[in-house]
Amino acid sequence: MRYSTFGKSGYKVSSLGFGAMNLPSVPLEQAREALNYALDHGINYIDTAAAYRNSEEIIGECISHRRQEYFLATKTGARDYATAKAEIERSLVRMKTDHVDLLQIHYVNNVTEYKKAMEVGGAYEAALEAQREGKVRFIGISGHRPDLLVKWIAKEQFSQILFHLNLAQPFALDELIPKASEMGLMKVAMKPLSGGFIQPVDRAIRYPYSQDVHVTISGMVSVKEVQENLAAQEKEVGTEERLELEQLARELGEHDCRRCNYCSCPVEIAIPDVMIASKFREKFGLLPKGDGFFQRQKEKILSCADHDPCKVVPLCEAKCPYQLPMQSVVQKAASFY
Numbered sequence: 121m122r123y124s125t126f127g128k129s130g131y132k133v134s135s136l137g138f139g140a141m142n143l144p145s146v147p148l149e150q151a152r153e154a155l156n157y158a159l160d161h162g163i164n165y166i167d168t169a170a171a172y173r174n175s176e177e178i179i180g181e182c183i184s185h186r187r188q189e190y191f192l193a194t195k196t197g198a199r200d201y202a203t204a205k206a207e208i209e210r211s212l213v214r215m216k217t218d219h220v221d222l223l224q225i226h227y228v229n230n231v232t233e234y235k236k237a238m239e240v241g242g243a244y245e246a247a248l249e250a251q252r253e254g255k256v257r258f259i260g261i262s263g264h265r266p267d268l269l270v271k272w273i274a275k276e277q278f279s280q281i282l283f284h285l286n287l288a289q290p291f292a293l294d295e296l297i298p299k300a301s302e303m304g305l306m307k308v309a310m311k312p313l314s315g316g317f318i319q320p321v322d323r324a325i326r327y328p329y330s331q332d333v334h335v336t337i338s339g340m341v342s343v344k345e346v347q348e349n350l351a352a353q354e355k356e357v358g359t360e361e362r363l364e365l366e367q368l369a370r371e372l373g374e375h376d377c378r379r380c381n382y383c384s385c386p387v388e389i390a391i392p393d394v395m396i397a398s399k400f401r402e403k404f405g406l407l408p409k410g411d412g413f414f415q416r417q418k419e420k421i422l423s424c425a426d427h428d429p430c431k432v433v434p435l436c437e438a439k440c441p442y443q444l445p446m447q448s449v450v451q452k453a454a455s456f457y
């Protein structure tokens with residue numbers, strides 16, 4: 121594992137961060153062991169969000185007594201001042217701390233949401249106020265649209281940026297990471313396994329580790345998973361391996377889906393997952409996670425071809441900012457059953 125200076129904070133942050141999103145799914149004692157094991161083995165960045173069920177409470181319960189040992193990042197999904205202010209206060213209570221190191225304006229994926237959060241009376245105002253009061257040290261932003269995030273960080277209102285970077289989604293490398301580096305921002309990559317579709321864990325983790333980011337947050341729920349993630353960062357990535365991983369990412373990223381989720385489907389097909397898992401199937405055949413996913417979605421995927429409102433213009437495609445051919449990818453997935 122590597123330690124680097126985290127943007128302009130002066131903090132030496134570990135290259136592996138603990139993503140606490142899934143901790144509410146496991147018994148509290150298991151979460152306690154995983155979190156403490158991570159801290160014992162040098163991980164010093166903990167990421168959560170107000171929206172991750174009781175994840176913040178678990179952090180408060182399990183590691184608040186070690187508060188000096190980690191950089192604590194949370195998020196508010198609120199867009200207005202009053203809700204964001206209440207959420208920040210609640211996060212502090214839940215995590216049994218008087219401040220968070222980083223508050224991210226969470227999941228900002230379109231201009232309307234961004235404007236709401238940034239206007240007078242928006243969530244950003246609550247974040248600034250909390251910063252003045254010493255409750256928040258730095259303010260960042262997270263989202264799934266690297267092309268928009270790059271424009272928003274250029275306005276110089278954020279110290280940190282949280283984006284997807286994995287073998288199936290290398291898109292932040294185009295403009296976002298170079299811009300964030302030029303500005304000296306804290307760069308945090310998320311979803312190294314792309315929701316579990318990328319295997320093996322070792323390669324998945326080594327890809328963002330090979331790139332110009334400070335921290336990769338990986339969602340972990342057990343000591344075993346922390347060990348696997350730590351092992352993947354044990355040795356540095358050499359040039360040859362990096363080039364190989366970059367080539368793989370170019371191929372697996374050919375679906376071009378950013379997971380912005382604009383494309384809600386009336387029959388509830390999980391379109392971004394179909395786009396990404398289909399590319400994996402093309403390259404590697406069906407992996408266990410993909411198999412389970414396609415089985416669960418079977419009836420829905422099969423119904424796509426019969427959905428009358430989509431016969432002339434697919435409803436999903438009309439909403440995609442990247443004009444992707446989702447209907448044909450879904451229908452190709454149907455042909456495999």
Ligand code: SF4
Pocket residue numbers: 384385386387388389391423424425427430434435436437446447450
């Ligand atoms: S074309 Fe298929 S995937 Fe797209 S919205 Fe219609 S039913 Fe859903």
Ligand code: SF4
Pocket residue numbers: 376377378379380381382383391392395439440441442444446
């Ligand atoms: S298919 Fe298009 S709209 Fe849907 S998540 Fe991917 S990029 Fe966004």
